[in-house]
Amino acid sequence: MTSNNPSLDSANTTEDSQVIQAAKPSVDMEAANAQAEKIIKKQVKWAAAAAIVPIPLLDLAALATVQVKMIKNIAECYGCEAKESSLKPLVASLAGTLGAAGLSGGLLGSSAKVVPVAGTILGSIGFAAFGSAATYALGRVFASHFASGGTLADFNASAAGSRLKEEFQKARSE
Template identity: 40%
Template sequence: MGAETLEVLKRRKQHRIASGVVQRNALWAAGTGFVPIPVLDSAATVAVQLKMLAELSDVYGVAFNKSSGKSVIAALTACITSGVLGRALLGTGIFSNIAKVMPVVGSTLSIVTMPGFNAAFTYALGRVFQQHYAAGGTMADFDAQKAEADFRRKFKEGLKFDQDEKTA
């Protein structure tokens, strides 16, 4: 086998491993949506997302920095909440956290909406970084604004992914 063939095989293996990392962590993030305590659920979700970014960094041999990871997550959250998709999801994500403090109805509403939102956000984050790393990017040169449109598309895919996992 030539060097080119070995490189193609290496990239395929990285892609396969990274895809598994993203799917596994998206499911873990969905689970954090069932945590009934508003601040604790968010902390758990971010912890899963940071773990995923660290795992993806390992797969692609890219240095990982926890504080940069937090910044990326915050930037992509801002992208979502500032756009049209954010307005549509406001009722899903933010309202859901506020709703948790309302007895019975709030908890029920939150349990219905947060797992899907958390899974979709984590899926999108992972897919965007998978592409970024595969193209030779690093944590330091990631530009959330440039990735915003792709992130939104991946978020919509993530909503479908979450539905597919529920029916499987």
Template identity: 35%
Template sequence: MNATVNEEITLFPESVVDADTIASPLIKRYSLIAAGVGLIPLPLVDAVLVGGVQVKMVYDLAKAFDIPFEESRVKALVGSLVGGIAPTGIAGGVATLARAIPVVGVAAWYFVGPALAFASTYAVGKVFSEHFQTGGTLLTFDADKIRVHYKREFEAALKSKKSDNAQAEVDKAAPTDATNISGNAKK
């Protein structure tokens, strides 16, 4: 008796990929784009543009995790998350008001705006990515329940961005191979 098997056995499905391998580069790329948009010193214009960057990032994350995307729902969810934390932060509120002061306010915004845009976008990416990784969809995303996690990610990203900026200043001030400690060029 001969039996034939018409079923293909797959030992390593192509879809098995580390989720962070997919999500992390997307989150970082869109966070950096948002930081660039955060340089725009026009109130509301920058917020609208950063919101657009965040919605596009969630679209790409949803696509990567094969989650159906509904733009109006994502806009509402992102707005609920970001609106629940970003404006209430003292630094964000003061910086937003400070933009109204000619010259000084705009100059101050160039330091604060990109960091806030980066941190907000990073936090949005992290919470949506983790939600999608655990089998969640846009329909099961509860912004009220996730807001605490968003706030934690936002604060961590803000601290990270500040430490990155501080490290860049240290690196810029540190002597290079071409200079000695006194700052004189080596011969």
């Protein structure tokens, strides 16, 4: 509601912005960045562990669960809310941007497990490498996004695709 008195309007605007600032939690960025790194490192280990699931495609579901949990926890470090229902399609979409590397490491590694013994071993090794690198890359992309003040509402998956590929290649080369 506006009045005819400009000084009252500006006072209301100032009050409104103070309320908004008071409602937004203050985040210690140094602590948030350190906590996000710890979360990424821990979830990369869990992503590798998902490779031991012997059932094809169930290992992919386990990996997606690890990644969704990681992003949710990273968001919380920066004072953002992230619902798992919103993250699941986003993670699937981003995994698709990894292209051939994602196909060969993820689906083929998982599918190889249908071959007894050798397929399970080789599939698990390939899937562990893919899952770890993909999880690291997702974690880095989201930590950077949240650290710069972003939220899930303004996250642009197509714009993040090239950064995700860079982080994925970096993780695979280490």
